[in-house]
Amino acid sequence: MAGWNPPADIADLLHQATPEAATQLRDIAEMAPDRERRKAAKRALYLLSQKHILPVERSEPVAPTTVLQAPADALRAFASAFDGAGNRLLIFLIPQPDGGNPLLSHILINDARGIRDYGGQRVPRRQIEARISDMERGMERGLAIAEIEPDYGRFLLAEARAIHQRDGTMTPAGFLDLLPLIGMPRQEYERPAVYAHLSPEEVLSDPTVPHDPEKLFATVWFENWFLDVNEVIPWLYRYVQAMQSPIELPESARAERRARSLAEATEGLLPAPVRRLYVRRLEETADILQRRSEREAARMALYHAGQLAEDKPVSEVPFARFLVERSWAVAYHLLREQAEHRGDIPTGVQPGA
Numbered sequence: 001m002a003g004w005n006p007p008a009d010i011a012d013l014l015h016q017a018t019p020e021a022a023t024q025l026r027d028i029a030e031m032a033p034d035r036e037r038r039k040a041a042k043r044a045l046y047l048l049s050q051k052h053i054l055p056v057e058r059s060e061p062v063a064p065t066t067v068l069q070a071p072a073d074a075l076r077a078f079a080s081a082f083d084g085a086g087n088r089l090l091i092f093l094i095p096q097p098d099g100g101n102p103l104l105s106h107i108l109i110n111d112a113r114g115i116r117d118y119g120g121q122r123v124p125r126r127q128i129e130a131r132i133s134d135m136e137r138g139m140e141r142g143l144a145i146a147e148i149e150p151d152y153g154r155f156l157l158a159e160a161r162a163i164h165q166r167d168g169t170m171t172p173a174g175f176l177d178l179l180p181l182i183g184m185p186r187q188e189y190e191r192p193a194v195y196a197h198l199s200p201e202e203v204l205s206d207p208t209v210p211h212d213p214e215k216l217f218a219t220v221w222f223e224n225w226f227l228d229v230n231e232v233i234p235w236l237y238r239y240v241q242a243m244q245s246p247i248e249l250p251e252s253a254r255a256e257r258r259a260r261s262l263a264e265a266t267e268g269l270l271p272a273p274v275r276r277l278y279v280r281r282l283e284e285t286a287d288i289l290q291r292r293s294e295r296e297a298a299r300m301a302l303y304h305a306g307q308l309a310e311d312k313p314v315s316e317v318p319f320a321r322f323l324v325e326r327s328w329a330v331a332y333h334l335l336r337e338q339a340e341h342r343g344d345i346p347t348g349v350q351p352g353a
Contacts, residue, residue: 010044075094077150081145085110090160105119192280192284192287209303226327232327235264242260242261
């Protein structure tokens with residue numbers, strides 16, 4: 001990430017740093033035919049999100065309706081894979097009891113903060129399959145969406161609501177009017193749905209599953225997985241300070257300092273609660289990829305989930321260390337110009353995965 005030079009138009013939008021610029025970047029990230037341009041736009045979007053500059057919402061809020069319970073067996077549910085910040089979409093196609101056009105509802109959830117936003121619109125029946133196909137084509141842009149069991153969708157939504165109950169926070173205004181149309185889950189799910197299709201023991205012992213986390217992060221569905229840059233920066237400074245020395249250190253001593261700094265940062269940035277979030281993110285993303293027949297990526301994700309869930313220091317987990325390294329690189333890019341101007345970070349010290 002260090003030394004990243006985006007295309008001129010993307011660099012200009014990044015410099016503008018407005019919601020309108022972020023909206024254009026989102027369009028490029030979703031629709032540009034060139035993969036490198038999509039990738040550059042996603043990186044720029046991530047950098048703007050760290051400054052709390054987000055694209056303009058495109059969905060219209062669900063209009064208040066008379067609350068009627070739709071037939072439970074007629075509901076259809078879809079879910080996206082997780083992004084690097086713990087966000088995913090739940091999508092419900094909700095039939096109307098009066099026989100009218102069904103409601104296509106999008107609900108944005110975060111695994112640490114609960115339900116963040118929702119919206120929807122009535123969809124003519126003849127357009128339903130085309131809408132679903134449009135969603136599924138997002139695979140090419142790194143947005144993996146798959147149809148899931150309706151009750152599992154309700155369960156995932158109930159989990160998100162439970163976060164608000166735990167933290168004493170409110171769901172978005174009007175959301176509770178939508179909830180009866182979706183309903184409550186009929187059962188609890190002790191394990192993520194992916195384990196109905198893939199055995200964790202078999203994946204962990206399979207020698208054909210690539211173990212290098214760099215290969216996982218090179219896929220389009222994981223390339224935007226980073227730790228929060230504001231949380232990474234203090235650890236980046238500690239790393240830089242550890243690497244500075246008034247005398248020339250032998251390479252072995254520099255390598256030892258770097259390894260120790262990386263281990264400390266990994267332990268600090270991925271405490272047990274965050275570690276559990278990443279396990280679940282990997283499992284749920286593996287489920288979506290498995291349903292979309294991306295079997296190698298699904299198995300890699302489940303392998304790293306298994307490694308991360310093992311009872312050993314998180315600094316010994318390759319996925320965790322690599323996640324910290326690549327997040328260091330993002331933070332370095334963000335701070336490089338001002339830090340070099342102040343002389344805080346010498347140009348010879350560049351973290352990166």
